[in-house]
Amino acid sequence: MQKYLCVGLFLVFAFVFGESKMEARKFTGYIITNQNDTVNGFIKHFVFNRRTGGFVFNGFDPEWHFIEVAFKESLTDHYDVFKPGQIKEYGFYCRNQLYIFRTKIVIKKSLVTKESHRKHFLQLISSGDGYEVYKHQVYLDRCEWNLTCHHPFYEYYYCRNGERLTRIWGR
Numbered sequence: 001m002q003k004y005l006c007v008g009l010f011l012v013f014a015f016v017f018g019e020s021k022m023e024a025r026k027f028t029g030y031i032i033t034n035q036n037d038t039v040n041g042f043i044k045h046f047v048f049n050r051r052t053g054g055f056v057f058n059g060f061d062p063e064w065h066f067i068e069v070a071f072k073e074s075l076t077d078h079y080d081v082f083k084p085g086q087i088k089e090y091g092f093y094c095r096n097q098l099y100i101f102r103t104k105i106v107i108k109k110s111l112v113t114k115e116s117h118r119k120h121f122l123q124l125i126s127s128g129d130g131y132e133v134y135k136h137q138v139y140l141d142r143c144e145w146n147l148t149c150h151h152p153f154y155e156y157y158y159c160r161n162g163e164r165l166t167r168i169w170g171r
Contacts, residue, residue: 136155
């Protein structure tokens, strides 16, 4: 009986005090609209990977920042979800570091024009005298035992003076 009481108390403690750790985190950030308006607010970070279900206990999972961003202006607002092309840029602060993601057109080889010129969020990792270097997360489909696995990897792009992106490393 005492054993069940201890287990019950542990579960209650875990759910009550651990609940705040399982919620999505909010980081201070901004978005830049397609009309060049900067809106300050909060960026939502999930504490689990929605593709694999794995928890992220320290920091954040960058995977979903390449796909979409959930943003709200004030703590009382609801989150609005933006995909590439709906906003120009967004950024947030995590551990005193600014992370910037910009909408860019990535050109791929495809017979379908819509697929060959798609908009993506790319992470700005370096910028300087008229140049910018971006990181883009893509998935490699690999079939193994008749199952499809999505393996993430990164491509890196170089842009000089706002010109077209040039892939410098990737598949």
